[in-house]
Amino acid sequence: MKLLLRCDHALQAAHFANALAAAGIRCEVRNTTLAGAIGDIPWLECAPQLWLLDDLDEYRARELLNDLTRQVAGPPWRCTSCGEQLEPQFGACWKCGAPRPA
Ligand SMILES: [Zn+2]
Secondary structure (H helix, E strand, O other), X not given: OEEEEEOOOHHHHHHHHHHHHHOOOOEEEEOOOXXXXXXXXXXXXXXXXXXXXXXXXXXXXXXXXXXXXXXXXOOOEEOOOOOOEEOOOOOEOOOOOOXXXX
16 A cells, blocks of 8 residues: 545545546545644644555556646637636536537
């Protein structure tokens, strides 16, 4: 087993664990209940942790999480269906559901 990373919160840890599991990388989330002890216990010891069951998955797991957290660059785009302005990371309009034009 290998500690892959410490997360900001349990929801982020669960999201990353789901993404890794979907890619066939076995992992485990630990330390999800110590947030209330921050201050009494150092933050690093309280943060939710993502552990790989197989150390050999580390490179692939880091690549996948890098892709997952990479900021999408580019200008906002406007929905051709309803006119809503949307941030570049969205592939469909949040308001009407129309897909982003190619
Ligand atoms: Zn729209």
